[in-house]
Amino acid sequence: MFTGLSAFPLTPMNEHSIQEREFSCLVKYVAKAGVDSIGVLGSTGSYAYLSCDERARIAKLGVENAGGVPVIIGIGALRTRDVLANAESAQQAGASGVLLAPVSYQKLTDDEVFDLYETVCRSLSVPLCVYDNPGTTHFEFxxxxxxxxxxxxxxxSIKIPPVSNDIESAKERVARLRKLIPADVTIGISGDAAAATGLNAGCDVWYSVIGGLYPKAALAITRAAQAGDAQRARALSDILEPLWVLYKEYGGSLRLAATIAEVTGRVSQPCLPQPLKTLQGDKRKRVAAVIETLGLE
Amino acid sequence: MFTGLSAFPLTPMNEHSIQEREFSCLVKYVAKAGVDSIGVLGSTGSYAYLSCDERARIAKLGVENAGGVPVIIGIGALRTRDVLANAESAQQAGASGVLLAPVSYQKLTDDEVFDLYETVCRSLSVPLCVYDNPGTTHFEFxxxxxxxxxxxxxxxSIKIPPVSNDIESAKERVARLRKLIPADVTIGISGDAAAATGLNAGCDVWYSVIGGLYPKAALAITRAAQAGDAQRARALSDILEPLWVLYKEYGGSLRLAATIAEVTGRVSQPCLPQPLKTLQGDKRKRVAAVIETLGLE
Structure with missing residues (x-):
């Protein structure tokens, strides 16, 4: 399950409720495209902004609409008590795996983070992916x-932050980590712009934001890399360069993915929990133009 | 209310419940010492780790045990929806003011933060203190x-992060901010080690962690500075230097304050929400030794 393409759909919501129908459609769409797993309630799924009850509901909807594709559910929370509750509801919902980031308010120590994983693992009957995302958790592994x-x-599995787009540095980074972990633990790349390089450098899986909206394009890159055709994976990723530029300029993947979903009519507007906002004005127009030019589906 | 000494008590808890009796005792103690206000559910009060219901309960207990001293209640949360719920429960509880930090998971933009404050202010009938704490919120004002x-x-009021301990730089920092804000908005210093310098440099209030445990020592510093006796304020703060060293070496004020509360028997152990832990082993022994040497009460 922790190999190939793992697609992370948005969880569309407004201040009153979660858009359950829209969420279900997003999940069905990626499942039908043939992704290897679906990451529900990742950072792209705004897990940190939802209550335990809302997360239990989304976990259930995710599995119900995945048509048998394995579902990985994000269980991270500031407090261990809530992580354990999320782990329980994810397993009850039929998750094939869980994803856990060391979310912080007070800066965490290494021992606190280790104990968190040990405590949570003891409660699990499904496999866990360690979610290393210093940009949101502010914890550096x-x-x-x-x-x-x-x-x-x-x-x-370990979901690592973006690697350098220089293939040799990326290979070194992956090899350094590989030496320290058991052979059956996979390494997954995140940061869509670095995904082709990550896969070509030996990552086993791409934890993908864009795969949650355009699974076919993400699958093409993934399958090329898996077949050992590094050049084709690179070329397919380069086609999406105008998108990678937007990620960089517009402050990360969530607002961009949410804006794309809004402008293409897949979700109602607004779709992000306040205080977060999608891109507006000229930025929004530029996103729409890039999407139209790329002709993604 | 947003002047003088504002003392921030811990919210002692374990994985099962909040220690309501211990919390009430902490509040009563600082109220009796004559602090100018009590900051309930600040970072020291672990607000970020509690549910909206738990926070409503603590707000109520805080006001009930404050004996008429104004209570300022922390209402920050990742989601605007939850901030509004916390603002409502704080006001229902009888808060004299609220404290709001732009807590983040996804990095926030300036416009998102402004809109958050504007939205929340529209719902308030009590004054608000802006809580600027980049170390925990990861937002830089x-x-x-x-x-x-x-x-x-x-x-x-604005609660600013620690100033430089160089008095001239501190004065410049305070003056720079003062020029941009209305005359009736006070500036408050946080970071106990920088408090004497902050007050001597023109801050109107000290939002104090140590004041939540040792209000007399914090009041002595505050009153000296308020009386214009900068030298005495400095000297009284310098007596506590062994404590300020521990703040620096042991990763911030919450774990230190919680450890002090545990070793002095004011709260049960553990008192922090997992994954957070108080200091153990040699560090704990050193904290106990410093507290004994200083003879604080």
Whole structure:
């Protein structure tokens, strides 16, 4: 399950409720495209902004609409108590795996993070992916800590931050981590702009934001890399360069993905939890133009 | 209310419940010492780790045990919806003011933060203090943004991060902000080690962690500075230098304050929400030794 393309759909919502029908459609769409797994309630799914009850509901809807494709559910929360509740509801919903980031308000120590993973793993009957995303959690994993956590038997994958787009540096980064973790723990790339390089550098899986909207384009890149055709993976990714530029200029993937979903009519507007907003004005027009030019589906 | 000493008590808790009796005792103790206000559910009060219902309960207990001392209640949350719910429960509880930090998971833009304050202020009938704490919120206020937000009529104070311990730099920092905000908006210093310098440099209020445990020592510093006796304020703060060293070495004020509360028997152990832990082993022994040497009460 923690290999190939894992697509992360949005969780469209407004201040009153979650748009359950729209969420279900997004999940069905990526499942039908043939992705290898679906990441529900990732950062793209705004997990951090939802209550435990809302998350239980979304977990259930995610599995129900995935048509048998394995569903990985984000269970991170500031408090261990809430992580355990989310783990329980994810498993009840039929998750094939869970994704856990060390979300922080007070800066966490390495020992606190290790204990969090150990405590949560003890409660799990499904495999766990360690979610390393310093941009949102403000926790920096050392490779040594990744190595310790990866020894926990429930840990089967690590979702790492973007690698350098220089293939040699990327290979070194992946190899350095690989040496410290068991052979059955996969390494997954995130940061869509770095995905082709990550896969070509030996990552086993792409945890993908754009795959949650345009699974066919993301699958083409993934399958090329998996077949060993690094050049084709690179070329397919380069076609999407105008999109990668927007990620960089417009402050990350969530607002961009949400804006794309709004302008293409897949979700109602607004679709993000306040205080977050999608892109407006000239930025929004530019997003619409790039999407039209690329002719994605 | 947003002047003098504002003392921030801990909210002692374990994985099962909040220690309501211990919390009430902490509040009573600082109220009796004669602090100018009590900051309930600040970062020291672990607001970010509690549900809206738990926060409503703590707000109520805080006001009930404050013996008429004004209570300022932290209402920050990742989602505007939850901030509004916390604002409502704080006001229902009888808060004299509220404290709002732009808590983030996804990095926030200036416009998102301004809109958050504007939306929340519209719902308030009590004054608000802007809580600027980049170490936990990961949002960096520009002075220009502070200026814009401080124009909102409900904003009456800004809690700024520690100033430099060089008095001239500190005075410049305070003067720079003062020029951009209305005359009736006070500036409050946080970071206990920088408090004497902050007050001597013209801050109107000290939002104090140590004041939540040792209000007499914090009041002595505050009153000296308020009386214009900068030298005495400095000298009284310097006596506590062994404590300020621990703040720096042991990763911030919450774990230190919680450890002090545990070793002095004011709260049960553990008192922090997992994954957070108080200091253990040699660090804990050193904290106990410093507290004994200082003879605080």
């Amino acid at each position: 050392s490779d040594e800590l990744h190595g310790r956590i990866a020894q926990l038997p429930q840990v089967h | 520009s002075d220009e943004l502070h200026g814009r937000i401080a124009q909102l009529p409900q904003v009456h």
